[in-house]
Amino acid sequence: xxxxxxxxxxxxxxxxxxxxxxxxxxxxxxxxxxxxxxxxxxxxxxxxxxxxxxxxxxxxxxxxxxxxxxxxxxxxxxxxxxxxxxxxxxxxxxxxxxxxxxxxxxxxxxxxxxxxxxxxxxxxxxxxxxxxxxxxxxxxxxxxxxxxxxxxxxxxxxxxxxxxxxxxxxxxxxxxxxxxxxxxxxxxxxxxxxxxxxxxxxxxxxxxxxxxxxxxxxxxxxxxxxxxxxxxxxxxxxxxxxxxxxxxxxxxxxxxxxxxxxxxxxxxxxxxxxxxxxxxxxxxxxxxxxxxxxxxxxxxxxxxxxxxxxxxxxxxxxxxxxxxxxxxxxxxxxxxxxxxxxxxxxxxxxxxxxxxxxxxxxxxxxxxxxxxxxxxxxxxxxxxxxxxxxxxxxxxxxxxxxxxxxxxxxxxxxxxxxxxxxxxxxxxxxxxxxxxxxxxxxxxxxxxxxxxxxxxxxx
Ligand SMILES: Cc1cc2nc3c(=O)[nH]c(=O)nc-3n(C[C@H](O)[C@H](O)[C@H](O)COP(=O)(O)OP(=O)(O)OC[C@H]3O[C@@H](n4cnc5c(N)ncnc54)[C@H](O)[C@@H]3O)c2cc1C
Numbered sequence: 397x398x399x400x401x402x403x404x405x406x407x408x409x410x411x412x413x414x415x416x417x418x419x420x421x422x423x424x425x426x427x428x429x430x431x432x433x434x435x436x437x438x439x440x441x442x443x444x445x446x447x448x449x450x451x452x453x454x455x456x457x458x459x460x461x462x463x464x465x466x467x468x469x470x471x472x473x474x475x476x477x478x479x480x481x482x483x484x485x486x487x488x489x490x491x492x493x494x495x496x497x498x499x500x501x502x503x504x505x506x507x508x509x510x511x512x513x514x515x516x517x518x519x520x521x522x523x524x525x526x527x528x529x530x531x532x533x534x535x536x537x538x539x540x541x542x543x544x545x546x547x548x549x550x551x552x553x554x555x556x557x558x559x560x561x562x563x564x565x566x567x568x569x570x571x572x573x574x575x576x577x578x579x580x581x582x583x584x585x586x587x588x589x590x591x592x593x594x595x596x597x598x599x600x601x602x603x604x605x606x607x608x609x610x611x612x613x614x615x616x617x618x619x620x621x622x623x624x625x626x627x628x629x630x631x632x633x634x635x636x637x638x639x640x641x642x643x644x645x646x647x648x649x650x651x652x653x654x655x656x657x658x659x660x661x662x663x664x665x666x667x668x669x670x671x672x673x674x675x676x677x678x679x680x681x682x683x684x685x686x687x688x689x690x691x692x693x694x695x696x697x698x699x700x701x702x703x704x705x706x707x708x709x710x711x712x713x714x715x716x717x718x719x720x721x722x723x724x725x726x727x728x729x730x731x732x733x734x735x736x737x738x739x740x741x742x743x744x745x746x747x748x749x750x751x752x753x754x755x756x757x758x759x760x761x762x763x764x765x766x767x768x769x770x771x772x773x774x775x776x777x778x779x780x781x782x783x784x785x786x787x788x789x790x791x792x793x794x795x796x797x798x799x800x801x802x803x804x805x806x807x808x809x810x811x812x813x814x815x816x817x818x819x820x821x822x823x824x825x826x827x828x829x830x831x832x833x834x835x836x837x838x839x840x841x842x843x844x845x846x847x848x849x850x851x852x853x854x855x
Contacts, residue, residue: 398528401427404520405533406512409436410715411702412535413495418723420504429512429522434496436537438712441557448484453587475588481563514672517696531698536667538704546632551640553658566590570642570655574601576743578661583745586622593623593653606756616786666705690733691725708734711741738821742811747787750814753802765795767851773807778838784808798826809840816841
């Protein structure tokens with residue numbers, strides 16, 4: 397016998413809990429299934445713990461450079477990695493527990509701490525029970541992918557989840573993968589005091605960014621003593637005494653990198669293979685992402701997919717925005733759509749990269765007439781005062797409509813500054829609105845109007 401609900405939410409990542417509570421508060425009888433830890437990736441082994449660890453790493457970095465600011469600390473800077481992890485665990489626990497209590501204390505909502513699997517398009521098995529509902533919301537997220545690299549099965553390696561248990565300082569961390577997750581860990585561990593090598597298959601780091609961004613981020617990391625091996629097309633791994641060897645056979649440099657620990661950061665895959673989607677007839681694409689329309693509906697009536705598992709975003713804010721879109725359509729009569737949102741994300745290296753809209757490369761490829769502005773952080777007073785002048789800001793504007801097409805800000809505070817541009821883009825206002833705005837001095841943001849006042853045609 398199935399227990400009947402109005403709605404079932406599978407997964408408690410960044411969309412599921414808010415949606416479940418909204419539905420329950422609207423009077424619906426709601427079931428939520430979570431097979432692991434409440435809060436999903438972001439809370440337990442993604443954004444929150446990594447940014448907490450990055451804060452410890454930055455504290456160490458600032459302390460090491462204190463003398464440059466006239467501050468004498470005396471003695472060498474050492475890390476208590478157990479304390480670093482304890483601090484991270486406390487922050488994670490607060491969030492994770494918050495989500496659990498929120499769900500368990502919401503009226504009309506029942507929590508099942510089980511793996512959920514479709515029996516058919518209306519019924520879900522959770523452990524020994526079967527639940528039934530006319531509306532089912534899939535928010536199962538993703539996990540680190542493990543590519544079939546030669547030798548990987550012979551060694552012990554880390555990924556973003558197992559990194560969360562590390563409470564010691566690796567002597568030499570080899571990070572396989574030179575993109576967002578890998579680079580954040582690379583800089584973090586370098587600042588903790590490890591030797592770090594990043595091994596990347598491609599010709600450059602963070603390949604979805606413009607070439608000048610990849611190059612600048614590489615320089616920033618190399619300036620801190622991180623070794624970077626690009627074009628490592630033939631990565632294989634093996635044990636080498638009590639260490640590990642990663643064969644890279646790159647076009648230049650040593651053929652192998654020897655390290656004490658290996659972190660695999662080579663992309664993510666959706667948690668959709670063990671959901672019984674085929675029993676419900678739900679379609680996925682070639683990479684396993686659930687196919688959804690602009691309002692996050694799957695091909696089966698009444699079934700929606702939100703967050704990383706639908707391949708329409710790979711961030712906490714895109715997953716949360718998915719919840720807002722579904723709730724607006726179902727409960728508010730507000731026809732919000734995925735296509736309404738503007739690309740936005742940050743890379744939390746230090747200095748961070750803030751991105752909004754199209755990159756310079758994408759604008760060039762589009763062939764449209766555009767205006768372009770770029771400013772080195774060495775010309776930003778606030779950055780000079782802080783002694784943190786690495787990076788640059790650049791912006792691309794449509795020459796005809798004056799709409800901002802995109803911005804790439806790599807520099808101190810740029811994960812925050814990008815929002816002044818993002819909000820103008822959402823307001824669909826011309827760039828001249830920001831150009832004429834009076835910003836506060838001294839800030840990084842005050843240079844945005846200056847940069848916009850000095851646009852040149854994008855040749
Ligand atoms: C190291 C790292 C750093 C990151 N940093 C950032 C950042 O700074 N900013 C940012 O925006 N994004 C960041 N992300 C990405 C972000 O964490 C994800 O985009 C976000 O968590 C996606 O949320 P979600 O709701 O789609 O799924 P998830 O958070 O992955 O949650 C899915 C949940 O579903 C559960 N589940 C799965 N299958 C089942 C099942 N069959 N039955 C029951 N439960 C199930 C899982 O246990 C999990 O709890 C980072 C990711 C990583 C790995």
